[in-house]
Amino acid sequence: MGTYSNRVKQISRSRWFWPMTLCLLLGILLRCWNLEGKVFWHDEVYTALRVVGYLGPEVEQTLFTGTPFTAERLLEYQTFATGATFGDTVRSLVDHPEHPPLYYLLAWGWVKLFGTSIAGFRSLSVTFSLLTLPALAYFARELFGHHPAVIIAPLLFACSPVQVLYAQEAREYSLWVFLSVLASWALLRAVRLGKRSAWGLYALALALLFYTSVLSALVAIAHGCYGLCILARRRWLVLGGAFLVALLLFLPWLSVIAFQIHRWHTVTAWTLSKVPRIILMKLWGLHFSALFVDPNLSLDHLYTYLVPPLVLICIGIGLYGCLKRFPSRTSFLLLSLVIVPTLALIGGDLFRGSRLSTETRYFLPALMMAQVAIAGWLGGQYLNRRRLVLFGLTGLIGLGLANSVALAKAPTWWSKREGTFSYAIAAAITATHNPIVLTQKESTTLGNLISLSYDLPPETPFQVTYAPNIPALATDNSHTILLFRPSGMLTEAYGCSAEPLPEILALLWQVPCR
Known part of the structure; x- marks a missing residue:
């Protein structure tokens, strides 16, 4: 106890203590900043829809x-x-069997307490992101022992743009990151202690991870690869037993998936659309570079060709450095958690012609572990190359904070996808005299309209058509008819040769168009 107390005093007296504390506090504050000011986009709308108990198809049938x-x-x-x-x-x-229920059930209790405002929904994700900070310190301690990386890893996480970004979304991904760290810590702890209670804790953490995302299977496979390569054969059965317990605990939702398999295929059909390989390769690099810098530039910008390769090289060096410096009992787990999910997502898309690997959110556990590897490598260099390490760490934290400030105050970011132009569209509709917004029924229509409604006057009218039904134009000129995300059918029916506003592309058209 005295040794630990002395170590705390030594750290608190360091000249770097207050700068590091300030960076940590800034990372925390950035997660809480401007929660109400960002577009509540399509996927977040569906989070709220499910949590409060509505079925999308029933709402569509009503409206x-x-x-x-x-x-x-x-x-x-x-x-x-x-x-x-x-x-x-x-x-x-x-x-929606593709989304296991843990986050949504927790969100139900959360918004019952704090209300269903935008901030009410998003603050739960912020909370899980903040809980990841101490969890990450414990995980780094289990990986590296008493080592500077125990401090560096939470610092890098606190200032990471991609982690700040998903901490502010009303979705399950910050919980997924938290539980990925927790389950990996529990695994290392169980391996070190070898106690039944420790393995039971790991099984429980793994089950909670399964109940957060079906892609947690990739984390479990990474844990399994680690066990097969590092653990003695007599411990394979123990690890397998923990997996079995976790799967048994997850069995109720596996049953839901089995009974709803047709619904599963329907709601995940978008993942099977093909994306050009050059686009895939650009996005793969951008996933990892967003750990430290995320300027929200186009895919064709020079940045896409220069920065992501450099970040990937740094991650490779970090992983290699950890393997060289730390025992394989711990360092191989980092390697497995970065490589296995990444190769599974990329390889699966290349084999199937699908697009899961275009989504940064599916890489979040791997990104988290890549960041820990960088922390381990920097910490390992600290004693011999202190100035160089401090210079590099200052640069990474500075870049991360600068980009995190930019995305925290921005109303939208690349992750919003359908909501990227929501503010501009809402402003154009609001500025129109007596508008009525007309669109057609598509898979994303309900989510997009609700997202747009957050930024419109409450009396703004909408009208949704089903193909091939086209409403006749009003002849009394009482309304200005606007087409929102019109299909070719709608534009042809109204004879549109539009000149849309450049900042919102062809998402909002005015009728008559000629």
Whole structure:
């Protein structure tokens, strides 16, 4: 106890203590900043929809009848209805078997306490991101022992742009990162202690990880590869037993997936659309570079060709340095957690012609471990090359904070996808005299309209059509008709040869167009 106390005093007296503390606090504050000011985009809308107990198809059946409804009416589906029960939320979750229920059930309790505002939903993700900081310190301690990396790893995480980005989204990904770190820490601890209780804790953490994302299977496979390569054969059965317990605990949701397999194929069909390989390769690099720098530039910018390769080289050096300096009992787990999920996502897309690897969020556990590897390498160099390490660490933290400030104050970022132009579209609609917004029923229509409604006057009317039904144009000129994300069918029906605003591309058209 005295040794630990002396170590704490030594750290607190260091001239770097207050700068590091300030960086940590800035990372925490950035996660809490401007939560209400960002676009609440399509996927976040569906988070709220499920949590408060609505089914998307039922809402569409109610609203998309061809008659007008208002933005205020749309937003009613983002809060609990009178008489709504916990069972309604469970029913809505079962309708989306691709999303295991843990985050959404926790969110149900959270917004019951703190309300269904945008900040109310997003603050849960912020909380999990903040919990990752101490979890990461414990994980680094288990990996590296008493080592500078125990301090460096949480610092890099606190200032990482991609971690700040997903800490501010009302989705399950910050919980996924937290539980990935927790489960990996529990595995190392169980290997070190060898106690039944430690292995039981690991099995529980792994089960919670499964209940957060189906892609947690990749983390489990990485753990399995680590066990096969590092553990003695007599411990394979123990690790296998922990896997079996975790799978048994996850069996209820596996049953939901089995019964809802047709629904699974329907809602995940978008992942099978092909993306050119050159685009895939650019995105793979950008996933990892976003750990330290994320200027939100186009794929064709020179940055895409220069910075991501440099970051990947640094990550490779970090992994190699950890393998050389630290025991394989710990360092090989880092290597496995970075390589296995990354190769599985990339290889799966190359083999199937799918697009899972275009999504940064699916790489988050691997990105987290790559960052830990960098921390381990920097910490290992600290004693012999202190100035160089401090210079590099200052640069990484400075870049991360600068980019995190930019994305925290921005109303939208690349991760918002359909919501990228939401503010510009809402401003154009609001500036139009007596508008009515007309669109057609597509898979993303409901989410996009609700997202847009957050930034529109509550009385703004919408009208949704089903192909091939096209409403006749009003002849009394009482409304200005705007086409939102119009299909070719709509533009042809109204004879549009539009000149859309350059900042919102062809997402909003005015009728008549000629």
